[in-house]
Amino acid sequence: MYPAVVDASTWNSVPIRLENVLPRAGVPAKLPPDSRTAGAGRPLFEDHMTYIITQPCIDTKDASCVDVCPVDCIYEGEDQYYIHPEECIDCGACVPECPVEAIFPDDEVPETWNEFIAKNYLYFDVPAP
Ligand code: SF4
Ligand code: SF4
Numbered sequence: 001m002y003p004a005v006v007d008a009s010t011w012n013s014v015p016i017r018l019e020n021v022l023p024r025a026g027v028p029a030k031l032p033p034d035s036r037t038a039g040a041g042r043p044l045f046e047d048h049m050t051y052i053i054t055q056p057c058i059d060t061k062d063a064s065c066v067d068v069c070p071v072d073c074i075y076e077g078e079d080q081y082y083i084h085p086e087e088c089i090d091c092g093a094c095v096p097e098c099p100v101e102a103i104f105p106d107d108e109v110p111e112t113w114n115e116f117i118a119k120n121y122l123y124f125d126v127p128a129p
Helices: 018-024 064-068 115-123
Strands: 051-053 074-076 081-083 103-105
Touching: 051 081, 051 115, 064 074, 081 115
Parallel strands: none
Antiparallel strands: 051 103, 074 081
8 A cells, every 4th residue: 555645535536646656555655855766866767757836836835735745855945845856756645735726747737837847847956858
């Protein structure tokens, strides 16, 4: 089982990507950030993607997402929170916690907020794909 990602009530209402979560059932609830990469900043999983925090987080920043992230990969910036693209395990648990719907999978970010993809990568000094 994947113990601490979401509670049972969340499974029915959240767009969690089961295909991403279930193969990683052996992943502990909390992982040290270094264990998420395979060295030289390369993603551990070949199909790796990330989630992106967008404009509505600015001026909100209530950190609701931080508490549910199983790998502690959501970091506070000056104007908004950011998700580390190499530490995120794509579980989707943070999405329903955001009161302003600011979090999207990187391939579903609304076009008007596309700039936040590059902003997110730049914050961690990680090359954008
Ligand atoms: S999708 Fe990424 S940032 Fe969101 S809770 Fe899961 S691991 Fe954390
Ligand atoms: S829950 Fe939403 S608004 Fe709050 S810090 Fe996370 S992304 Fe920002």
